Amino acid sequence: MIQYIIRRCLYAFPLLIGVNILTFVLFFFVNSPDDMARMQLGQKHVTEQAVKNWKHQRGYDLPLLWNNKVQGQEKITRTIFYQKSVGLFFFRFGVSDSGRNIGADIQQRMWPSLAVALPTLCVGLLVDISFALMMVLFRSSYLEHAGIVLCVILMSISSLFYIIGGQFFIAKLLRLVPISGYDNGMAAIKFLILPVLIGVFSGIGSGARWYRTLFLEEVEKDYVRTARAKGLTETQTLFRHVLKNAMIPILTGVVVVLPLLFMGSLIMESFFSIPGLGSYTIDAINSQDFAIVRAMVFLGSVLYVFGLLLTDISYTLVDPRVRLS
Amino acid sequence: MLTACDLNQLNNPYPVDEGKLSVLYQSFSERPKHLDPAVAYSENEYAFIAQIYEPPFQYHYLKRPYQLTPLTAGKMPEINYLNKQGEKLGEGAKDSDIVYTDYVIDIQPNIQYQPHPALAKNAQGDYLYHQLTREQIQSLNTLNDFKSTGSRELTAEDYVHQIKRLAHPKMQSPIAEIMKNYIVGFDDFSKQVSDKQKADIKNISMAGLEVINRYQYRIRINGKYPQFKFWLAMPFFSPMPWEADVFYDQPDLSAKNITLDWFPIGTGPYLLAENNPNRRMILLKNPLFHPEMYPSEGEPEDIQKGLLTDAGKRLPFIDKVVFMLEKETIPYWTKFLQGYYDASGISSDSFDQAIQFTGSGGVELTGSMKKKGIRLQTLVETSIFYMGFNMLDATVGGNSERARKLRQAIAITVDYEEYISIFRNGRGVAAQGVIPPGIYGYAEGIEGINPYSYDWVDGKAQRKKIDAARQLMTEAGYPDGIDPKTKEALILYFDTTSVSIDDRPTMNWYRKQFEKLGIKLVIRATDYNRFQEKMRAGTEQIFVWGWNADYPDPENLFFLLYGANSKVKHGGENAANYQNPEFDRLFEQMRNMDNSEQRYRFIQQLQEIVRHDAPWVFGFHPKNFSLFHGWYENLKPNSMANNRLKYTRIDTNARAEKRQAWNKPIFWPLLLGALLFVLMLIPAINSYHRRAMETLQ
Helix, strand or coil: CHHHHHHHHHHHHHHHHHHHHHHHHHHHHHCCHHHHHHHHHCCCCCCHHHHHHHHHHHCCCCCCCCCCCCCCCHHHHCCHHHHHHHHHHHCCCCECCCCCEHHHHHHHHHHHHHHHHHHHHHHHHHHHHHHHHHHHHCCCCHHHHHHHHHHHHHHHCCHHHHHHHHHHHHHHHCCCCCCCCCCCHHHHHHHHHHHHHHHHHHHHHHHHHHHHHHHHHHHCCHHHHHHHHCCCCHHHHHHHHHHHHCHHHHHHHHHCCCHHHHHCCHHHHHHHCCCCCCCHHHHHHHCCCHHHHHHHHHHHHHHHHHHHHHHHHHHHHHCCCCCCC | CCCCCECCECCCCCCHHHCCCCEEEEEECCCCCCCCCCCCCCHHHHHHHHHHCCCCEEECCCCCCCCEEECCECCCCEEEEECCCCCECCCCCCHHHCCEEEEEEEECCCCECCCEHHHCECCCCCECCCCCCHHHHHCCCCHHHCCCCECCECCHHHHHHHHHHHHCHHHCCCCHHHHCCCECCHHHHHHHCCCCCHHHHHHCCCCCEEEEECCEEEEEEECCCCCHHHHCCCHHHCCCCHHHHHHHCCHHHHHCCCCCCCCCCCCCCEEEEEEECCCEEEEEECCCCCCCECCCCCCCHHHHCCCCCCCCCECCCCCEEEEEECCCHHHHHHHHHCCCCCEEECCCCCHHHHEEECCCCCEEECHHHHHCCCEEEEEECCEEEEEEECCCCCCCCCCCHHHHHHHHHHHHHCCHHHHHHHHCCCCEEECCCCCCCCCCCCCCHHHHCCCCCEEEECCEEEECCHHHHHHHHHHCCCHHHEECCCCEECEEEEEECCCCHHHHHHHHHHHHHHHCCCCEEEEEECCHHHHHHHHHHCCCCEEEEEEECCCCCCHHHHHHHCHHHEHHHHCCCECCCCCCHHHHHHHHHHHCCCCCHHHHHHHHHHHHHHHHHCCEEEEEEEEEEEEECCCEECCCCCCCCCCHHHHCEECHHHHHHHHHHHCCCCCHHHHHHHHHHHHHHHHHHHHHHHHHHHHHC
8 A cells, every 4th residue: 555655645746737837827927027026016106116026036037848049957856846846856845025934935825624514514514414314314305305405506606605594684684693703713603603604504505415315326226235134224324234335436526625625715705704715816826826826725625635545545544455556 | 712702802903901001003904015114105004113113393283274293202303594605695596596495403402212232232331233143144034032122212323324325226215316416425425335235334434414413403305495495294204213224224134034124123103013014903002202392382272172281291191003904894894883983984885874964055964873982083185186188189189179178178078076976985085176174275165176067056165067169169169079080979088097887887987978979989098007008108188187285385385386397297296298388487486485475476377277278177175074083082183193093092981881781692592593403403313314214024
């Protein structure tokens, strides 16, 4: 298995270089270093000299990918791409164009994101699976049909509506929790109840339907019939056997997103004033802060690759038949 | 968790024990980019640093028109005019004889810096944290992790040090390029220190700066520039102890994001105790703040309004100011109505809920707002939004009679009163000229109207009828908007950054305005970068632009039309590239004058030239509507003073009572929901049992 993991890591390397180059080219295709300088320097009294100074101070006065003015390896190393992007492979994210250390910012902001995303995922999984099992338990009855209709309705509503509706009903009308905000430690709980609740509720429709499909496929299999023939009740069959055997596709969906939970959710964090990473990239794009954009895109790619690797490994844990080679 | 919750106020986003403290709660929607006073230049940055840093002068809180008063200075600056040899000129010296001006500033003694680790010393008098090792820095994450703090007295040297910082190329100060034209030796100093660290500039002198003694310093500027005193009231000219640069220049500290741009050090009424702009920023009362009293003079009506009740009392009144990040308007507005924010702006979503128009066209609060004891404060900002014509453009630009009449016709046609009503909920005043109300030279009544676009009817300005504009179009050679060259409707181009779908109504409105004259307006929407490129290259035709006055002097607005500031030729702020020798001559005279009857006349002449030439359609001056709860005291709008927090007082008992009354939780719908859920389970359980029995049978 170790060999497999090493091989996957090596495969990831050219992939990450490709992502890096693509981000770089796309960003600089839209924004020149001059544009970045003007955005950072503000609206008033921005002279050509000020733009020149800004670029020089931050190393944006170098050529983008190839430096003809120097000799040897400096042709590559004395470029914006090399100077700004190579450190990423060592997780040195550097300093943002507004002067902040990106690594420190990410470290600070990922925990609030995780504080919302992790409970939402766990509770959501529990609720979705329970609801799906209930539908399977009552399959072919009016309860199942009602459940499906409910799921379709829930799926059809925009997540923004859940957020605004939840804030209006629970925080504004019933005044049960703060409408937005965040705090450290245990004091954060009262701020997390509403976003987690809304996150879970808005995911029930799609989640429960997806798991129901998985469970329905399982309940038709021979081993379930055997279990019933042995006299197991329907609940015992479902919870002991069907659930266990449906774990592989469930894991596929869940494990791959685990590392990305750090990245947060833009809308959720924005509406609930959660100081997470959700808006970090968008804010950076708006302020044309290339340093943050490349760092976050790189980090996103690494976490996604890592998530896929974790999924593969988790297969071996839940299904002894699977061997990684 | 239970200790942090008050069961009578479950939605309280703040710690329960803060309830009755003198804490002011405000919000911000965008994190300030910079808190270093050499770099910060935007309103959202000034909201913080103006409470922390103290330049030598400030604007009087109550007096109008805006008036400078000493802050850390003992008195207003002594201004000396000098000839080429540096000899002092007598009173009434001619402008042409003045080669330099000296500003001599006296600082009050016994002003202390806030407690700060950069100033902490050990028993031997050595600085504790100026040479930190990597291991020491490893355990630090914020400024609060330093165990010791220190302070010292403010000296004239600190003000001089800050001006040197403005010149340092590594600082990227936005006013460096302006100041190099004024402060003697600024540019040379900048070149001299370009390869040096900020901490090293302490012992390098700048020709135009001199520390006369511990409490007195002198700034020498080129020529005469009376507006320089206004710059001395801006945070750029706040003091900076050299120790701060030595402390923050330690490289491993910046890797921890412990920088001067993040953790200020000032002498002001507040210090920044927490800086997490992704969540909240907290200002605490500076325990070492020097004695400063609430003003005892103001405008005559201030006594009636209760604005002088606190006269002579020591500032500040508030112990703690909490700024919470609120990006979305819905939670922000809800929290304000729940009493968790003490003040609020009014977004367009909540405008109808808060404001109603009276029969006479005025505005007032709606009944629900009045019931809550909320107060409305309006202020016409010292800003202007205008529609500019590129004067280098072959169709709309130039000094020809044809182009001028075309511009004048458009100026009549684009109905900014309608714009304000539709798109700004009435929050604006149609501009009659360059100068907004509140700035010297603004004329009220018939004298102040733009006679080329307005008539004075029944005691108020009324936009001319569209026929007048059509007549001008005919005189310009475009009868009914027909271009004689193409024999079709004249096509004009409107360059804008408004690319989103939300901007479509505004763009359609502009199109319709031009259609009244038979002109076809083509919207050229591009992103911000391309738009800036067009403006720099002068390839735009018509655009909308704005300016917020840095200081209350007409020079800071008329310079937007000064020929030597044209954007294309000189990279300046004259975005319309307007050039009129007569205007330039008058402007040069006016800018160097002290306020006087003659200066007022010059200003009116400048207005007349610009109204006649019409390089701009004078759009509107925005009107700010703010809401404040009844417990918010000492409210007076002031668009110049940024350090207003120290005058604010909160009636904390009234606030606590109102919050309790407004935020009682309602539980019965939850119980009802639980009951319904149980009822829904009953048929499910019955069904399950029935099916189980069926299987067994």
